[in-house]
Amino acid sequence: MGDDGLEAVFLAQRTMLLRLLVARLGNRDDAEDALQDMWLRIDQLAEQPIAQPAAFLYRVAANLATDRRIAAGRRGNRDAGWVETQPGAEEVPDPERTLVARREWQAVEAAIGEMPERMATALRMFRLEARPQRAIAEQLGISVSGVEKLLQRAYRKIQDRLEPGGVDSAEARRLDKERGSDRAG
Template sequence: MAGTLDDAFMIHRPALLRYLRARGTSDEAEDLLQDLWLKVLSAGALEADDTLAYLYRMAHNLMLDRRRASMRRKSREEKYQDTIGEIHATPDAEQVLLARENLRAVDQVLASLGAKTDYIFRRHRVEGIAQREIAAELGVTLSAVEKHLQKAYRAVAAMHASFAMTQESEENRETDIERR
C-alpha cells in the first residue's frame, strides 16, 4: 500500500486511535495521536511501501517512548521523595533547626542553578503545576522542562547526600567525645 504518510494518517486516524487506546493509553491516546501527526507533518510528503505499517510502527514507538519517560519520571520522583525523607508530626527543636538548614541549603543550590531551573523546580514541586503547563508558559519544550528538573533533582540529591554525611560525621565525633 504505497502513498504518502499524511494521506494514510488522515484515512486511518480512527484506527490508529483505537490501536493506541487498546494498548492501555486511553488517557493519552489523543495526545499520542497528535504527536504522531506532528511527526508525520515533519516528515513531509514521505512515501513508504507500506504507509499503514509505518504509521503503526511510529505510533507504537511513540507509545513506548512516552511510557519509558513516565517510568523514568516516576523513578526520579520516588528517589527525590526518599532523599527528602518523611516529615514527623511533632518535630523537636533540633529537627526544626536541621530542617531549616536543609531548606536554606536547597534554596542556595536551586539559586545556583539559575533562575529558570529554580523557577521550573518550584512551579512543579512546590506549586504542583504540570510540566506540560510550565513548558507552554515558558514557551519551551516539555523535554527542556524535564532537563531543568533533572538538573535540580541531581543537585538537591547531591546536596542532601553531602548534608547527611556531614551530620553523620558530627554524630560520630560526638560519640567519640562521649567515649573518652
C-alpha cells in the first residue's frame, strides 16, 4: 500500500485515532495537535508497503501520545525546578536594605584598608580565600595562635567601625533620621 493508501486509511480512521489520542493525552486540543503531527508525518512513516495500515496508524498514535506525555512531564519537572530556585519576594532586598548593606560593606572595606598589612592579609586569606589558619600561619611565618589573634583584632576593628558610636555612627544616625522623617511625612 503506498502513501495514498495510508492517507486514505488515516482519513477513514481519523475519528477513532482522535478518540484514542484524547483518551491518552487527556484533552482534545493536545489530541488535535498530535493528530496534525501524524498527518504531516505520513509521508515519512511509510515509503514501503504496510500489511495492516490501520494497526500501524494506531501504534503510531499511541507512541506519539506516550512521547508527548513524557515530554510534558519533563517540561513540568523542569518548570517546577526553575520556580523552586527563584527567590521569593521576601528574599529580594528592598532598596533601603540594599543601601544600608552597601554602606556597611564600604565601612568594612574602609576598616580593612586601615588595618596593618599583615592583619588585612590574614583576614583576606581566611575569609575570602577560605584558607585554614595553619596555612595562613605558615605563609606569614607565625604561629596559629598568632593568626587567631590577628583575626580577632581584625574583627574587632570591623565591629568598631559598624557599631553605633564607631567611626561611621554619624552616617548611621543620619540615615536613621532620614528614615524617621520619611515615615512621619
